Amino acid sequence: MEIRTKSADGVASIILGGRFDFNENREFKTAYEPFLSQREVRIFEIAFGNVEFIDSSALGMLLVLRDKAQAASKSVKLVQTRDLIRQVLEIAHFERFFEIT
Secondary structure, eight states, X not given: OXXXXXXXXXXXXXXXXXXXXXXXXXXXXXXHHHHHTOTTOOEEEEEEEEEEEEOHHHHHHHXXXXXXXXXXXXXXXXXXXXXXXXXXXXXXXXXXXXXEO
């Protein structure tokens, strides 16, 4: 899996590519943790435009991020969700927890 990050205008973007599954747990956490303590970051955007696969452990990682972000007064948006990824998110009712575009 490929994970890139960038930050601008209060938004920390985490751009994912490939398979998002349990094997990416450490790398995903390493990508978002530095932004949790940055006061200027108010929103996490997790970009799924290049994600080919997502499993239940990845869904759990997103929920962990959401909890940590909320504790730091930040929000999480899931963006660039392709049809396959959007279907998985809808089945898991993630629209209850995240803004999804």
